Amino acid sequence: MQVTSHQFKRKAAEALANPQLHKALSNLRARMVTGRAKSVLELDNFEDIREAAKRTRDFALAHLDYLLEEFERNATARGAQVHWAETGPEVNQLVLEIARHNQVHKIIKSKSMLGEETGLNHFLEAAGIEVRETDLGEYIIQEAHETPSHIIAPAIHHTAEEVADLFHERHKLSRKTDIGEMTREARMVLRPHFLTADMGISGANFLVAESGTSMIVTNEGNGRMTTTLPRVHVAIAGIEKVLPTLEDVSFILRLLTRSATGQSISNYLTFTTGPKQPGDQDGPEQFHIIIVDAGRTRVLGSDLREALRCIRCGACMNHCPVYQNVGGHPYGWVYPGPIGAVLTPAYVGLENAVDLPNAATLCNQCGVVCPVKIPLPDLMRKLREKQVERGLRPWPERVGLKLWAWAATRPAVYAWITRLAARIGRWAGGRERVIHNLPGGAAWSRERDMPSPEGKTFRELYANRRR
């Protein structure tokens, strides 16, 4: 996917000015945040499970070399074909080769964020293959020629009304506004594609090393059909998705669906181990698994490593006050919100996403809800430090911080400056006692009235009191 993260500020301003978006995003709080809060109460040891999940993910990341080879051995033994891709373009090329080799004309896809990373749809379409997204949200944005704005609810930026207009225009059927009816219409339109596709492409929530299984978590049933109906199934997974055992998957799922949508369990959990076996009623004739690096080993060897624990639930963005107001598109790449503010600079280059780690209040609501305890604010702070080290911050900011530190480490100078500032501030506040234009803080005081200082510093008043 093309990276537009450098336009964060402009796109965020556009998002703030879009009342439809604001309306659509209000669902996020109502559904996801409240849903999660309720569902975690079903477990009396949610915090213990979080800690265990963190450790299990760390263990897997520390033993990736061993676990991935174990996965390959077990998957191969069950008849799956395992491929390794170092870069995004290699993924696309591999998929195309598999498609060409099997005379594939039409592909159905269940959601894959990694496929978004590599721009897989465009690549395959350019090669003359029809690609159909089948997850309802992904289907909506494919029809609207957009990119996902959320990792599990890709079309969350649209209101039902907007989708009604889109479907009416695309499907040429009577305009429906009931969400249930619209969903039925999409199913009706998609059904023939499911039945005529030659290949299904899915992502993977987890790879299970001990059994060579690839698994996905879905709600709509499209994932189940994508992985079983077409004669060829290709699953794409990042190297960090591997877990040692099925037991590990099962307990981490208790966190995943609750953190994501507030569900105790999703409607479908699809475990795929090898292609159709003798005696199986259904399943693909070929099952390919592409295991992808695309920047992950670089992150693994960096101080951002903890971000690789991510199990893609989306809780961090659902709970982020910035995401709640601007949505996902301003972040400018595949992963929005707090995890995107860390992964985007890590995968596409810090210089291409300078605003992202700074576009957060560091309120740590993301860190508190993250099911695998990724310390997102700490990781954003690390990226901010790297920006300063690499001279990526604007000079007035750098000079301002240095001046502040220079003065604050010299108490006599500091006392004199603050004494003066308190008086000027008091004078500038006038009778109203508010400062309308704060020098050096224009962006802040454009939207606020700064309460004026009382006139003398605590330091002065305290010294007088003691005298």
Next chain:
Amino acid sequence: MRVGLFVTCLVDLVRPRIGFSALRLLESAGCEVVVPSTQTCCGQPGYNSGDRASAQALARKVLEEFSGCDYVVTPSGSCGGMIKTHYPELLSEFPELQTELQGLTARVWELADFLVNVLGLQQVPGRFQGTITYHDSCAGLRELGVKSQPRQLLSKVPGLTLKEMANPDQCCGFGGTFAVKFGDISARITDQKCTDIAGTGADAVVLGDLGCMLNIEGRLRRRGDGNTKVLHFAEILAGMTDDPG
């Protein structure tokens, strides 16, 4: 009991009354309060903006200034959180400071937390006639676990009624330099907070962090709300809410 008061840079410059409120509360509870005169800033602006070297210089300064105190108390969740939860990482490159640092982080307390959990304060000098609503500042809440302490203390104030707003633990949109770098996004987040505050019909919104305070008050006034008071809990507890004007 020798208590060092870390006033914080914003209280020093903008609302000294909060510092004196803290002082009154601590002294009336029998503490010997010392206020190191060389204190300035805990280093948060540099730390959160990636200027690690500046933050380290200020952290080392705080470490020295408060070395002789049994406790260090501050009327700010974010400054307390900075010292207690972030100094260990910030100063991890200096092995020679670790013993001193562990001492400091164990001794530092946010004011409300200290009044409740160390002093076990039963009575407060303040009075307040009216309804208040309480905003939980992010750092105090999520770094230090300050939630029930200020509410417990405020419930002892004669005449005061607490009415909770929707989502009191939602960020107010300040975020330090975030509010300067992304003023428009910040203001939109603050608007939600202002709406939640207005929904309670309270006479005052009360909190425990200067950054949030200036941010919320600034936005309330710009939106045309000149009536809702924005107060630090220490001002109410100490009975020092009157504007000397």
